[in-house]
Amino acid sequence: MVAESETGDLAACGALLPLWTDSAEIVSLAVDPRFHGAGIGKGLVRELLERARRLGFQEVITLTYAVEFFSKLGFAIQSKDQFPRKLWRECLECPQLEDCDETAMSFQVCP
Numbered sequence: 001m002v003a004e005s006e007t008g009d010l011a012a013c014g015a016l017l018p019l020w021t022d023s024a025e026i027v028s029l030a031v032d033p034r035f036h037g038a039g040i041g042k043g044l045v046r047e048l049l050e051r052a053r054r055l056g057f058q059e060v061i062t063l064t065y066a067v068e069f070f071s072k073l074g075f076a077i078q079s080k081d082q083f084p085r086k087l088w089r090e091c092l093e094c095p096q097l098e099d100c101d102e103t104a105m106s107f108q109v110c111p
Helices: 040-055 067-072 084-089
Strands: 002-004 010-018 023-031 059-064 076-078 103-108
Touching: 002 040, 010 040, 023 040, 040 059, 040 067, 059 067, 067 076, 067 103
Parallel strands: 023 059
Antiparallel strands: 002 010, 010 023, 059 103, 076 103
């Protein structure tokens, strides 16, 4: 998904990546610094969560540095070990695997 400003500038982007039949991940969430604090990132995450609900995912995860941002949206900190499908799919290939400093978070999607 992308969000445009009122003038048509690219303001933010993000995606919902299916991991398995019951879980998905929010990836590549970025907000142009000119639009920080305007609620655009929050709106994108809420729309991605709604999309996850419509698609039947029970859980949405994210690996992030923006812990406070995601906490305010209802995400909870989790151990990365709780996401074996993510680890099997991508993390094993990452050169930062042993020194990963991102925080794993999850959101339980209501039906």
